[in-house]
Amino acid sequence: MNFGKTAIYAALALFLFYAVLILSLLSFFEGKNFLTVLLAPDVLFSIQVSVLAATVAMFLAIAIGLPAAYALSRLNFPGKKVVDTFLELPMIMSPIALGAALLIFFNTRVGSTIQEKGILFVFEFPGIVLAQFATIAGLATRLMKTALDEISPRYEAVARSLGSSAWDAFWKITFPLSLRGLLSAMILCWAKAVGEFGATVTLAGTMAFKTETMPTAIFMALASADIPKTITLILILAGIGLTALYAVRLVEKRPPGR
């Protein structure tokens, strides 16, 4: 068979695989129930919690990940390779294991002190944020590093020779030039945080009107055989994810200065 055609068929097969999964949901979908389920207070609450926690986790991941990404992309320092390798840990580690590690940490002396004298994380809203942050921080740093790698360090070198400080050169040159890549990283990490389940359920549990996020609500609805609620929540989650991915495509489309 023609090589090109084989490749295209493979791509189409993958598309069909996911499309069939979504369409199969529709076979149990009842339109009249959709709005009722969507507007139910517990569902609205879980959407609100998910979006809010993911937004906070994403901003935290960006705030720490951006300077870290810059260091990994531009600077040389001892242990750089070790740090770089550790960033991939959340990607290869099961989210439940990550959540369990966090839970165990809060049972250590340091963790207990943080809980007692600082913020309560276990089975609380900050726990959701922390679980999502742990899952996406490495990814955010890696994606932002890739965005920064694409910008030649010579722009900054020229800017500095023209009189800009290192901060100035970053904010006036590298940041705007890598903005599209950084925005893509933000959106992807946010979407991943919204869909995070394993670490969240392990650290924050799934208490209605307290720590129930959309993915944990799906799990609970499925466990109690509430199929309309399960499908509605899955469709909302898929809708959020696909919208985020489409936003990434839009952001990446236009090169800078055009």
Place this chain on the structure above:
Amino acid sequence: MITLQNLYLRVGTFRIDNLNLDLQEKQIHVLLGPTGSGKTLVLESIIGLRRFQGGRILIGGKEVQKLPPEKREISYVPQDLALFPHLTVRENLLYGLRAQNKARNGTDSHLNRLIDTLRIGHLLARYPHGLSGGEKQRVALGRALAPAPKLLLLDEPLAALDPALKSEIQQLLLSLHRSLQFTALHVTHDLDEAYLLGDAVTVLIEGKVEQEGRKEEVFLRPHTVPVAQFLGLRNLVPGRVLKIDERERRISVSFWGGEITIPADHAARNLIYGEEVILYLRPEEVLILREGKPIKESLRQNILTGEVVRILDRGTQHWVFFRPLGVDSQLEIHLPNYVFRNLALQEGQKIQVAMRKESFWVIPVLIPKPPAQGNF
């Protein structure tokens, strides 16, 4: 004056040791060397982008090596120009002026003069991606010169240009230099460009300054064998010092089994008896004698008989490869086309060539060790 004193820099196994450079004000100084010779490392050290382990950089007598790049007043044009793609040409030009708080509502006469000289007035509202290669070069030069830096560093910015555009930008750079009289350090591996643009030339090979001086001096009188080889010099013939006549200021050197006497000031340094040397004979200065024509007195001493082995048509000139009788080497002779046509040479033809003793240059093979540095 801008001075680099005893610069010492180590990157992995590569080392630049004890590098000294003096850049005269209002001159274009060329740092010439092959790829991997350390030119860019030197340049990055001057800008302040790379830390070096020893030495000093002085601008106008003031040490700057501890200052960050933005405080050094050194502008930099890299090979890829690095025009800021998200800024218009006007914003690119004003970047340095704004960063150094020198912008005066766009009425700066220096900037306007630059814009006129570079002929970029019509490009001000455009973005770099829409500019041609030549326009980008002109904007990059304008951006670097706008803040009137104390030193302009050019890191092979013309390397990727096609020959016609390269020539155009070289001319522009020269006229810009004539009108603005800036001090520049131009890094290149292009010999023609170095000769055309440089007032002074420093040859850097494997992290070591092999020679520096006026361009004519460096190109016509190489001091070391690596410089001669890097410059691609032809007709490098090994020999040995046979006689030194200090009274007459002459030296005799073996030359393909014979002997040739050369003025002592045609050697890179004072030579010693028996020392191994390389004789360099410029291919343009080998004369092909016409049969039946009288030979000048000054040419009679150094005449070789042999045959034309090969002829290469190089477009603007012809290269004739000549093998003397009884010698297993060749001399390369470069002839202008009109001379070649008049001589009507053929491959295999027997000819006689003559060489003036002043056309030779003697390069010692061994480099004397620097005197040991002790504590006093």
